[in-house]
Amino acid sequence: MADNSFKGLAIGGKSLESDEAINFAARFEIEYICSNKHITILPFSAEAEIPPEWECRCGKIAYVNGNVTHTSKKKNNRSKSHWEMLISRRSEEELENNLSQRLKMLTSGKIHRGL
Ligand SMILES: [Zn+2]
Numbered sequence: 178m179a180d181n182s183f184k185g186l187a188i189g190g191k192s193l194e195s196d197e198a199i200n201f202a203a204r205f206e207i208e209y210i211c212s213n214k215h216i217t218i219l220p221f222s223a224e225a226e227i228p229p230e231w232e233c234r235c236g237k238i239a240y241v242n243g244n245v246t247h248t249s250k251k252k253n254n255r256s257k258s259h260w261e262m263l264i265s266r267r268s269e270e271e272l273e274n275n276l277s278q279r280l281k282m283l284t285s286g287k288i289h290r291g292l
Contacts, residue, residue, distance in 0.1 A: 209239035216242065 203223035210216050211233035221227055233239040257265070263272065282288045 208242040209233070210242040211235060211237040211239035213237060215239065 204220045205223060205225075205227070206218050206220050207227055208216055208218050209231040213233070213235050215233050215235055215237075217231060217233060217239055219231065227241070229241055231239045267275075279288070
């Protein structure tokens with residue numbers, strides 16, 4: 178009886194290349210939205226020029242939705258400035274109010290400049 182079983186590498190077997198060695202370049206994910214509210218998220222290399230519009234799967238033109246997600250962790254290591262931290266916690270209106278309140282207190286002598 179002949180041995181019909183295949184031995185060795187499977188036909189259409191796995192590639193010897195592995196994904197592990199691939200270093201993904203820094204990239205952004207850009208969200209596009211069309212007038213039918215279809216959302217398309219596309220990854221772009223950090224160096225790529227981001228197109229302001231994209232053709233949606235329904236054929237309409239989709240525009241950048243304003244949600245730009247940075248997927249590279251390395252680039253996020255830069256620490257935020259005091260201003261960036263402040264503006265992320267408070268609206269400009271709140272800051273404006275706080276400032277005028279503090280200035281009033283300062284000019285009325287309720288608080289003193291810390292020197
Ligand atoms: Zn669409």
